[in-house]
Amino acid sequence: MRRSPAVVGYAIAGTAALLVGAQLIGRFELAGKAWPPLTDVIAYVATPAGGSLLLRNLVVTLESAAKGLVIGIAVAVIGAALALVVPILRPGLDRFSAILHAVPTIALAPLLITTAGREATPTVIAALSVGFLMFVTMTSAFANGSAAHADVFTVLGASRFARLTRFELPRAIPSFFDGLTLCAPAAVLGATIGEWFGAPMGLGLLIVSSMQNFQMSLLWAAAIAATLVSLAAYLAFTRLQRFVAGRFA
Template sequence: MSAVARKRALAATGVVLLLVLMEATGRLGLLGSSWPPLTDVVSYVMEPAARDLLGRALGATASAAGVGFAMGSLIAVAVAVLGVLLPAAQPGLERLAAVVNALPLIALGPLLITTVGREGTPTVIAALAAGFAMFVAATSGLAAASAAHTDVFRALGASRRVRLMRLQLPAAVPLLLDGLTLAAPASVLGAVIGEWFGAPRGLGVLLVGAMQNFQIEQLWAAALASALISLAAYLVLTGLRSLATGRFV
């Protein structure tokens, strides 16, 4: 068996064992009534009304997370590029990014509601969550070019813009893709949290409603749906990263 096949077999075995453990924990009541058997959650999801409700919520959360992911990633890369083109501004930009990331979401929520509205809050929080991870990756990636190549460009009189386009951005591609794999799950989490501040729809709304009304199957269904979105985004971007590794590394 090849190394790749062995890794896939181990991953599949791990997933199966996890599912069996979740089912057994629920059947035996080891963690109380708040941990239902996985089959009960699946049965709930198969009901037409529940499936329709989850589908609408999933679409709303995925839309907010996707827009926030794209917006946060683009802004983060733009700020990192600005720091390369204006080296004097780079320390200030890095401190600003750290301060914004340190702001507690519980404090940002009411502020965002009054500025962008309840429907826009999940998207903005998703952008903030994705943006910091992407900014760190972009900053590191743009500094990843080898010193020898940088010296050659400087000796040839290349401007900062030319070095950025011809050297630093190509060298940064693997780390940029690493940043995207981290930013995508973060944007889903940000969107779900943003929906807690009064959004009209989304998985976050279902989570809050299920907790308040002790609807355990709905709570787990919404939580698992959020996890599946994050996992799907991560796997897609990991595959893209693998494809790009051979070209840019």
């Protein structure tokens, strides 16, 4: 679906206004010295040392986020399917996922560090962030099925597993990609937060260390990089979701 020129124009104008506003706030120190001009951040990233440092840590964060995304999706889909095939497990899985999601990351991180290790903690936290969103998405998709189609499978004597593979999973594909649009940014955010707790590398580590050493250009460069990656992931999966929705509509 093509966007109208007016919509594109508004988007460009809004982005330009945001960039100009950020530059003016930093240049005139309207938010203090902790908000540097955008040109200073760009100049830092343009240096060989600054750009190389940011790129190396960005790759580490992307790797942790990608692993967490795959693991979280796999566990969530399997859990949702298990709850459908074995209905007696549904209440327990719902409560377990809700309780696990409600535990603050700062309380969970020390346990993960001592069990999974510092390097794996960002991946685990990303997987937990993704898993809850996808589990809720898939259980809702399975619950909103057509009663008439379900009755046909029942009359034909289909097993729960046959209904899952031939009816529920194909019908839930659009919802699955809807969940992906939310899970991708959550994976990046989860990996970045997980790196705050002592990971050897990553954007989260850069944010914490630069904040402690008052390296504002590096702090903002890392924060902006994480934001742009999350936005890019969201836009990519949104386009994929629109294609899938049109294909299965």
